[in-house]
Amino acid sequence: MESLGLIREFLQDRLGVAPDLVVSDAQLDTLGxxxxxxxxxxxxxxxxxxxxxxxxxxxxxTVGEMVALMDQLRSEQS
Amino acid sequence: xxxxxxxxxxxxxxxxxxxxxxxxxxxxxxxxxxVHFLRTDDIPRPLTIxxxxxxxxxxxxxxxxxxxxxxxxxxxxxxxxxxxxxADAGLTRGQPAENRENWGVAWGTALGGTLAYEKxxxxxxxxxxxxxxxxxxxxxxxxxxxxxxxxxxxxxGVSMSHTVACASSAIAIGEAFRRVRSGEAPVMLTGGSDAPxxxxxxxxxxxxxxxxxxDETTSPQACRPFSADRNGLVxxxxxxxxxxxxxxxxxxxxxxxxxEMVGYGTSCDHSHLxxxxxxxxxxxxxxxxxDGGLCIADVDYVxxxxxxxxEGDPVEVAALKLVFGEQAGRLAVSATKSMxxxxxxxxxxxxxxxxxxxxxxxxxxPTAHLQEIEPACLGVDHVTSARRDVPVRAALxxxxxxxxxxxxxxxxxVAR
Numbered sequence: 001m002e003s004l005g006l007i008r009e010f011l012q013d014r015l016g017v018a019p020d021l022v023v024s025d026a027q028l029d030t031l032g033x034x035x036x037x038x039x040x041x042x043x044x045x046x047x048x049x050x051x052x053x054x055x056x057x058x059x060x061x062t063v064g065e066m067v068a069l070m071d072q073l074r075s076e077q078s
Numbered sequence: 079x080x081x082x083x084x085x086x087x088x089x090x091x092x093x094x095x096x097x098x099x100x101x102x103x104x105x106x107x108x109x110x111x112x113v114h115f116l117r118t119d120d121i122p123r124p125l126t127i128x129x130x131x132x133x134x135x136x137x138x139x140x141x142x143x144x145x146x147x148x149x150x151x152x153x154x155x156x157x158x159x160x161x162x163x164x165a166d167a168g169l170t171r172g173q174p175a176e177n178r179e180n181w182g183v184a185w186g187t188a189l190g191g192t193l194a195y196e197k198x199x200x201x202x203x204x205x206x207x208x209x210x211x212x213x214x215x216x217x218x219x220x221x222x223x224x225x226x227x228x229x230x231x232x233x234x235g236v237s238m239s240h241t242v243a244c245a246s247s248a249i250a251i252g253e254a255f256r257r258v259r260s261g262e263a264p265v266m267l268t269g270g271s272d273a274p275x276x277x278x279x280x281x282x283x284x285x286x287x288x289x290x291x292x293d294e295t296t297s298p299q300a301c302r303p304f305s306a307d308r309n310g311l312v313x314x315x316x317x318x319x320x321x322x323x324x325x326x327x328x329x330x331x332x333x334x335x336x337x338e339m340v341g342y343g344t345s346c347d348h349s350h351l352x353x354x355x356x357x358x359x360x361x362x363x364x365x366x367x368x369d370g371g372l373c374i375a376d377v378d379y380v381x382x383x384x385x386x387x388x389e390g391d392p393v394e395v396a397a398l399k400l401v402f403g404e405q406a407g408r409l410a411v412s413a414t415k416s417m418x419x420x421x422x423x424x425x426x427x428x429x430x431x432x433x434x435x436x437x438x439x440x441x442x443x444p445t446a447h448l449q450e451i452e453p454a455c456l457g458v459d460h461v462t463s464a465r466r467d468v469p470v471r472a473a474l475x476x477x478x479x480x481x482x483x484x485x486x487x488x489x490x491x492v493a494r
Contacts, residue, residue: 016143032144039212 001048003070007063010044024064031063045070051077084258085328085335086489088169088321089431090162090269092155094314094418096134099166103435106443107465111417113312115297118277125280128290128297130314130419148213149226150191155317155424156223156271157230163267163319164231168333171231182235182263183224184254186247186270188423189279190239191218196276223271223317235263241423244383246270247318248426248477248485252342254322255487264327269319272423283313286352288387301420302447303384303413304391304455311385314419318427320434337434338490340472341370347482354390354478359397362484363474367401370488372472374402377409377488379442379473380458381433384413385420392454394478399457410468412461416446426477430487433475437491442466 001009004022011017015032022031033041042053051073060066093102094112105112116129132155137146140158149157160183164171194217198210216222221239228237236257240250247270254268274280283289290310292300301312328335343365347358367374383394391413399406414432421428436442448462475487 014143014147016138036148036213036216037144043209043212 003067004063006044006048007041007066010041014040022063024062024067026063027061028063028066049074081259082261083325084255084339085323085325085333086320086337086339086434087323087328087333087335088163088167089336089434090159090164090166091318091428091431092132092135092159092316094130094132094316103432103439103443106414106417106432107441109417109444109446109463111298111446113298113300113417113419115292115294116275120277125277127280127284128292128300128312129275130312130316130421132315148216150194150217150222151273151315152187152189152191152271153223153226155273155315156185156187156269156319157226159269159271159317159319160227160231160267163269163321167321167323169321174232178232179234180263181233181265182254182257183228183233183237184240184250184257184266184268185224185227185238186240186242186250186423186426187220187223187272188241188243188246189272189274190220190241191222192276192279193273194218196278227267231267233267242483242485243479243481244420244422244425245477245479245483245485246423246426248430248475248487249344251320251426251430251487252344252485255339255342258322258324261324264324266322267319268322269317269427270424271317272421273315274313274422275315280313289313290386299447301386301416303382303386303416303445304395304451304460305386305448306450306452308386308388308391308452311387311415312419314421316418316421316424316428318424318431320427320430335492337437338492339487340490341366341368341372341488343367343369343486345484347484349482351482352389352480354393355482356393356396356400358482359394359476359478359484360400362486363397363401366474366486366488372488374405376472377474378468378470379410379433379436381429381436381473381475382411382413383476383478384415384445386413386415390478391452394476395455395458406458409458410442410461410466411458412443412445414443414445416448426475426485426487429475429477433473433487433489437470437473437489440467440470440491442468442470
């Protein structure tokens with residue numbers, strides 16, 4: 001699964017956000033991702049993609065930033 | 079500060095029958111059981127127990143998916159019940175016109191977010207994973223329900239949880255009552271919730287050998303308090319909430335006053351963890367009567383703790399006879415756990431609601447399935463098989479917990 005697909009699936013399941021609203025420039029907080037839900041989302045990435053996120057990782061602001069960050073980490077840690 | 083009168087202005091619950099509050103009480107009056115047979119898909123040994131669920135509870139519909147995602151089941155049940163009580167009281171959520179910085183929440187839960195913890199255990203030990211969801215702590219914490227309720231209703235006063243086994247929400251209601259009566263808080267949202275269907279929790283209760291048995295056919299009649307053939311309690315999940323309000327505050331905003339809460343008594347048996355003592359319960363009963371300015375002749379109904387255990391039922395009747403003496407024989411008593419089950423941390427709250435409704439409707443629900451009264455439980459006027467429409471001026475609700483903690487709540491009827 002691609003990073004964008006995972007974010008869409010997660011947000012639909014946990015927050016009831018329609019997938020078509022999860023686009024690159026959408027703000028994550030506007031979609032309902034608060035600090036707790038960000039932790040849960042990052043946990044999901046670690047779980048599903050087998051990557052490790054450092055504790056001091058700066059939280060991305062938009063869906064596009066999240067996708068870019070996760071793609072980069074997947075590439076580095078593959 | 080002079081003591082304030084305490085009005086009950088809102089009731090709310092997640093009904094084990096799946097309907098609203100009037101439907102819930104009508105079914106109790108009719109002696110209808112909400113108990114069903116539960117078979118889980120746990121491997122290798124599923125749970126196969128009589129149980130009480132919350133059918134038709136539309137979690138996402140009531141709470142919304144984002145909020146519900148941050149809650150364990152007990153907090154979902156509790157918050158939804160609180161919303162229902164709030165609406166029943168005619169109070170609004172969000173952007174209130176008046177300052178609510180000293181309104182508070184007192185909540186009871188025996189177990190807290192047990193399902194969240196159990197999910198974590200399964201992840202770690204069953205699936206061999208190294209870690210659990212980051213939300214586990216906030217899902218599992220015992221004060222999750224009252225915290226969510228305070229946040230959602232915008233209440234800035236005390237927000238506290240009480241964990242006193244089966245007396246948890248009775249204690250919560252009593253402590254809320256004291257806050258309103260003292261003038262500290264004009265409004266308190268109180269009640270309790272629990273979800274004891276966690277596999278390990280249900281197995282632990284089974285191990286105590288106090289659980290009723292039953293199958294698809296017999297489960298609805300499995301809980302028979304005071305009956306000669308009783309064989310134990312029936313667990314259930316649920317949430318129940320009440321709005322307690324300063325009497326003058328309620329009148330000033332034109333609220334409907336459903337009943338008056340007048341007294342609260344507590345005690346500890348200080349003798350044994352699971353074997354109750356009549357003298358300990360007697361102290362709590364007398365304390366509630368004294369606190370409420372009631373004499374025994376004022377009380378027309380007692381909603382019993384009545385769990386249908388071999389140990390508990392005779393001791394409760396003995397305590398009532400100690401307190402009511404020669405008047406015990408005319409004292410109407412029923413144990414509605416026979417129909418809505420034992421909701422643990424929500425038990426005191428759902429039974430307080432039943433008691434208030436009995437005062438409101440001037441009608442007492444029966445102890446269901448009570449055919450032959452256990453000889454040791456004789457001596458009070460058991461309401462059996464059918465509703466009893468009689469004047470009910472004042473009533474008590476008993477909650478007697480493992481650990482020997484006792485709580486009794488006292489209510490008075492108000493003219494409609």
